[in-house]
Amino acid sequence: MNRRGQQDRSDTASKSHRKRESQSLQALGEALIDLSQEELDGLEIPGRLRQAIQDAQRIRKHEALRRQKQFIGRLMRNVDPVPIEEMLARRDSLRIRETRLFHAAEDWRKHLIDEGPTAIAECAAALGLDADSLTVSVAEIRKAPTESLRKAASRALFRTLHERIVARSADPGP
Numbered sequence: 001m002n003r004r005g006q007q008d009r010s011d012t013a014s015k016s017h018r019k020r021e022s023q024s025l026q027a028l029g030e031a032l033i034d035l036s037q038e039e040l041d042g043l044e045i046p047g048r049l050r051q052a053i054q055d056a057q058r059i060r061k062h063e064a065l066r067r068q069k070q071f072i073g074r075l076m077r078n079v080d081p082v083p084i085e086e087m088l089a090r091r092d093s094l095r096i097r098e099t100r101l102f103h104a105a106e107d108w109r110k111h112l113i114d115e116g117p118t119a120i121a122e123c124a125a126a127l128g129l130d131a132d133s134l135t136v137s138v139a140e141i142r143k144a145p146t147e148s149l150r151k152a153a154s155r156a157l158f159r160t161l162h163e164r165i166v167a168r169s170a171d172p173g174p
Contacts, residue, residue: 026073028081031088033057033072043087049075101169105162109154112138127164 013021029049032040033056040050052075056068108127111119112134120138124131137157144150 022073022077025076025081026069028084028088029053029072029076030069032084033069039087039091043084045079045084046075049079097169101165102162105158105165108161108165109158112157113141113154123161127161127168129160129164133160 032053040053049072052068052072056065056072059065059068108123112123116138120131120134123129124134137153137160140153141150141157144153
């Protein structure tokens with residue numbers, strides 16, 4: 001105790017540090033609001049926190065949601081944040097990977113349509129696809145009589161490319 005009757009805080013964290021920690025826990029709790037029910041079920045969190053998160057998912061009023069987020073932040077003080085942070089990191093890395101694979105398929109599709117035969121040979125070699133089927137797919141896109149048929153053929157080519165890219169990314173092969 002110091003002269004004013006207040007507890008000495010020299011052995012504890014500073015007020016700024018405690019505030020940053022509290023804000024960090026609140027941000028982590030806010031990230032939980034964006035999870036699906038299935039993802040929430042995969043976490044071991046107290047029932048009261050789970051209920052607060054589910055309540056926040058239903059709230060639409062800005063001020064009420066802000067207060068609910070603060071409440072979740074307070075409840076987060078009693079939870080080990082490490083498993084939650086690890087799950088969110090895995091989830092984010094999976095989303096980044098999926099996005100990267102999606103863009104790769106989109107790039108190949110654009111390259112095939114724009115470049116023609118050289119791109120077809122390159123894509124067939126890179127992805128292990130049949131060059132003849134790629135040639136037919138690209139021709140269908142180019143010769144489609146209507147915009148809707150062109151888009152449908154383009155989506156079909158994208159699906160083929162995306163499925164192959166995903167399958168190859170899952171293969172640990174050479």
